Amino acid sequence: MTTAVADVDAAFEAALSADAGRGVPAYVPAPPRQERDPEAPHGRAEDGSPLAPYGVKQDGTPRLREPGPGRPKAEDKPRVTSAPAVKAAGAKAAAADYTDDLLGLGTAVWLGISSMKGGALGPVRLPDCRPYAAVWKQTLPQMAAVWNTAAQQNDQVRSAVEKFTGEGTMTWVVGVAVVSAGFVSSCVELAKAPPEVRANATAANDAQLQAYVSRQVEAMGAAA
Structure with a gap:
């Protein structure tokens, strides 16, 4: 019995030794790295000239890869011209001429002042405005000219002139004032009649x- 066990152990050890002998394969070194020819990285043609499938660089050597878009040349850039500045609606060089409208407004005011001849309407004493109306009428052309220039140069003056002349939103004030002045003047004259x-x-x-x-x-x- 003892002899049989010893034989089994010996056979087992012999098998392990045989497997260990066939274990790790011998080391195989890598093949030597081939150095790239810097003057012909893609190889050479039959005549010995370097192949350049991606073209050549500025120094004449072949490109390693296909070139990208790069920086655009000056002639390739889109030509952009700056547009002339647009003048704002309220610029100084306004083309509108308000002289005629100002003369019409001044004439309406002159009619209202001229109708106020002075007198008393009940307890209210009204002055005689006709002398002042004469001065107003005499200086009206000069006033219309200077106010026209002011309206062309100043936004606030222009806004006021446009409101009180032509089809402005405040022209009704002038009409009401002139008609009211005529009514008051007629009442004063009737009181003195x-x-x-x-x-x-x-x-x-x-x-x-x-x-x-x-x-x-x-x-x-x-x-x-």
Whole structure:
């Protein structure tokens, strides 16, 4: 029995020794690295000239890889010209001429002032503005010219002129002022007139009132 076990152990050790002998293969060194010819990195043609599939560099040697887009040349760059500056709407060189509109405004003011002849309207004393109206009328052309220049040079003046002249948003103020001044002046003159003049005005107004009432009654009857 002991002899059989010893034989088995001996056979096992012999098998391990045989496998160990066939273990790691012998070291095989890498093949030597081939040095690239710097003058012909892609090889040479049959005549010995270097191959240049990607073209050559500035020094004449072949390129290693395909060149990229690189920096664009001056002639390849798009030509960009600066556009002339656009003048703002409120620039000084405004082409509009406000002389005629200013003369029209000044004339309307002159009519309003001229109608104020002075006097008393109840407890209110009104001055005689006709002398001042004469000065206004005389200097109106010069004032229109200088205000026209001011409107062309200054945004605030131009805004005010455009509001009170032409079709501006404040022209109604001038009309109201002129008509109101004429109404006040007429009342003052009527207050200074003789009694018979006021009586004639009263009679004329009564006749107009009666005619108005008659028309309203006739309109109401027609509607019924």
